Amino acid sequence: MIRVGVVDDHPIARRGVEHLLHETGRVKVVAAAGSLGELAAAMEAAESPADFDVIVLDLYHDGGAPCLDAVARLAGSSRVLVMSASGQPKDVMGAIRAGASGYITKHADDAMFVAAVETVAAGGFALSAPLADILQAELGPSAAAGPVKGRQPSGARQAELSAREEETLNLIASGFTHAQVATRMGVSKATVETYVERIRAKLQIGNKAQLTRAALERLGGTGPV
Structure with missing residues (x-):
């Protein structure tokens, strides 16, 4: 079972990601939050905290600037799959340079998103095809x-x-x-x-x-x- 953390400041988007991954039967969303602080708090409150195999991170979850510092910080201990509405080269390249193991846009279909999570969890690199x-x-x-x-x-x-x-x-x-x-x-x-x-x-x-x-x-x- 792949253990995933999700960070997205849009509640509907978070629930959508949780539902999609849960349906696979191969992925467990251990914690989902609107910010990194909320994610850390959720893990501290968990009865059996454990490391994530993958953290799915919305690149623009914290205002108008890409959270590249957060990508770099998280990549030091977990594999990070960046999820964003942006397909701009500067965002894609910035995230990968910061240590992301994958980048997928929010325009990706369900199968592509699940495949990206599984690829990153296995130590590979995932990139939305249009990118x-x-x-x-x-x-x-x-x-x-x-x-x-x-x-x-x-x-x-x-x-x-x-x-x-x-x-x-x-x-x-x-x-x-x-x-x-x-x-x-x-x-x-x-x-x-x-x-x-x-x-x-x-x-x-x-x-x-x-x-x-x-x-x-x-x-x-x-x-x-």
Whole structure:
């Protein structure tokens, strides 16, 4: 059973998420709250408090600014799936840079949302399909240009990747499967998997969430935008 915490300041939205996840029979909403403070209080009051497998966090739950600091704080101890009405690249990239393991818009259908929760709980990275092309457009030209001048390069940006490895990294970070990357690049899936293994070895990273963050770091800057 996947244990989930939900933070959204709209009561109807919270209840909708709770109901949807409960219906799966595979997910238990341990606590749902309108703010992080309420979530913490709910957990303190619980008879058997436990860590969350995933925290579903509304990016704009606390006023007019994206809660990137909250994403970063929560990501230190839990996997965070950001949920937002916004599909703006600055919000998507800011959340992932802050440590989110996924980003899904509130326009997603039920099946996509449940799949995102399960993917993030399993240690993967989830991204709403419509956001993939947006993120790819943001990553492509800038990532190829290399680190931003005047910034101290991180471990991810110090490593030298070949042009094909950079292309592979950007596509995977944008949410494409290995088979889809192979089609776009005009190579076999086995070749893509070889590129991925080389990327992981060079950047010393593991899962897809880390691959995505590495691509964003190469775009320029590790902090929220």
